[in-house]
Amino acid sequence: MGQGSSEIGALLRGARSAKRLTQAQVGVACGYSASAVSRIEAGKLGLDYASLMRFLAFLGIPLDHLRASALSDMVNVATVVRGCRSDEEEAVRRRELLTGVVAAGAAAVVGAGPASAATEPADLEVSLFRLPQAAPVSLPRLVGQIAAARRDYCATEYTRLGQALPGLIATAEATRDALSGQVRDEAQLALARSYVLAAELATKQHSDAAWVAADRALSAARSSGIPVAVGEASRQLAIAMRRSGRSTAAVYLLTREAADLDPSHDQTGAVRTTLLLTGAYSAATGKDRSTALSLLEEAEQEADRRPALPGLFTVEATRTQVDAYRISVLNALGTPDEAVKVAATLDVSHMPTAERRARAWTDVARMWNALGDGQQTFAALRQVEQEAPQEVRRPALRALTAGLLYGPARVEGVREFAVRTGALAS
Template sequence: MRQAHRLTLAELGKRTGYSAAQVSRYERGISPMTDVAVLRIFAEVLGIPHQAFGLAPPQPKVRHGQATVPTTAYLRLPAHRVGRTQREDGEDPVRRRDVLANLVVTAAAAAGSRLLGGGTAQADEALLGEVLVAGLRDAMLGLGSTPGDQPPPEQLPAELSRALADFHGCRYGSLAVRLPRLIRAGHAVSISDGATGHYALLAQSYVLATRMLVKMDEQQLGWMAADRARQLAEAGGNVLTVAEAARQLAVLARKAGWNDQAMSIALAAADDPALRGAGQAGAAERGLLIQSAAYTVARGGDRKGMRQLTAEAAAIATDLGGTTLLRDHGGGFSPVTVQLHLISAENSAGDPAAALSTAHAIAPQSLPSVERRSRYYTDVATAFGQLGRRDECVRALLTAEHHAPEETHARPAVKSLVSGLLVSGRTTPELRGLAARSGVLA
């Protein structure tokens, strides 16, 4: 069956969590395959019916009262072949090009004109979210592309690194130009070389796009980006990116109110044998998936289950030695990022006092990126808001703005919090100023 799947001993070993030598010993009968757990692992990975080994059909795993079912691996995503589209009835193509050009100029201006050069114009950062979403939408649909806009293939890994740095630094004006261009270029390379060599890079680009679309509360585009990320990662054989795409799908399912499905996606991905065989990085990704499940449980009001799952993630982080791993996949995984996630989960479970208690135990400067520090102060503001401590809520939002102005001004969640403060009580010049900068007040 291994040979039928065209797997090497090492590849099968990676998927099952065994060394190539041990797989060879099983194949040659040197090591007996009498352990039921071992048989089930190889049956699942190779697609062998359990009955062929004399085993009963596998029962769904149950964790925290939730049955987890592995998600189906879909067929490989065809190459992106959308080229120049025909004009829709009533659409002015000249006007459309002008609008797209203005969006790019706006984004570049918000980035301090680093990409297009010159000038000191400041764009309205409150519109950055719309600019970024529009750019990603058109790139994903194959619209607005010209060959001169795309970096050459050899520069794509460096461009991905820069896009990730923009995300972690909350430089969304720059990201609004760079990430759509990277997606277009990744597809163009996949078409031109007819191979899957760039699937991993394109999958990571789509994962980043999904994370940004989740921030901007754009669920429809988020589903599209996450599904493409997963299929491309599977086609490229990238275990970590497959798992991270599954995590983003779980986040989107949770946002849609499908908590049971979100739990199943996250926990089944965490228990994937291939991920368990991916070393420290695989363990860190498992921790991120379990964190996601904890947040989903919190949304359902199960505080005990949320804290149990968080403790499980924290134990993984401790076993990894406290080092921050997976900055590019999940914004970093370490004991302190587990605690950061717990703040959000406590807020979601309806216990803002516990959220603040958790926040007080974290030194914000120990968080691995500007984006994570901004998340910290926004979560603290949310807790203060739930407790009716308006002045402290505003101060936390202003601190978030100090660290990451583009993030604070562009995120719908922050706009909603600011809007609620405006209509629920007295206002201050500081609050009105933040509202104006966030586009809540015209």
């Protein structure tokens, strides 16, 4: 990275420290992980113009505080700023974007009312270390409560899930502690799955709480001695590793755990397939094309060898899921053009949960965005909203929407969409 990135990083770090914000809080508001914010502040990760505008707006930094030379490392800045609009129109668009990001950022840190506060990553982090008091319940009742929480996750009811998780985890721990023998192992499985849901939600919200939840999930899963639970929890821990930049370590963990699962049985074989898929994407984020495509092909062969199993905990092992992962892998490898044919034949309606359908459309949106097609990107984002209104309000998707809003080409309807989904203040 050049001198410009270092200057920008120092400016952002100083403003964040002055406001006493954590890197995780800034990341949530601007669509980045805490580790990515750390790299940006250190000058090791650059920002495009639209992303820089989000950081400046959230931290309250006037644009004129940046020297012109600090922008020299950005790609096509002149094109983005002046290539397609008049100076007057550009100024209006900049004010709209900055106003929206300030509003969205403020809501992300302090909460925008009861609904948003319930799903805040900071609240989730606190709750994991200060669980409420809870009494044990019968094992069937606990299993039923976790099944209901899983349904909320699959239906992208993240607000309700965030409200329920602290009490659910506390109840699961109390129930586990009150049991012994085989039923205790079953309670450990329930506890592991409650922490898996916490890790899933934290990942959705770009929160480092995913590390804590995933580690606790794996500990409970290993104590249960149930291979399926170990596989599910290992996948969450690997995702947390990948998101912090440890792609190679994530691939190692996933492939090692996959090797321990028996592919001849439907349940363990299906979990093994999901580990291979997550490993493929992890390798792709590390730009290891050979490993990524090899794991993807192995997962495809596994999925083709057994009947579709949509009944896994949060991710199904089906051929449709493999195709969706192929799009995300090719996006991560920087070859979205290779994913176009896959996307053309992908039948998202075959996916059994709203969360998975929304994720597939998100990958399609990212593919078209990388190819510079704003119209197709927006069409895919509207599909995400149709499947899961709460999903499209996540930080990463708000950032994608803001990029369309402030991109070089005008896309009709984006402004209204941005207001509706929280990427722009009304």
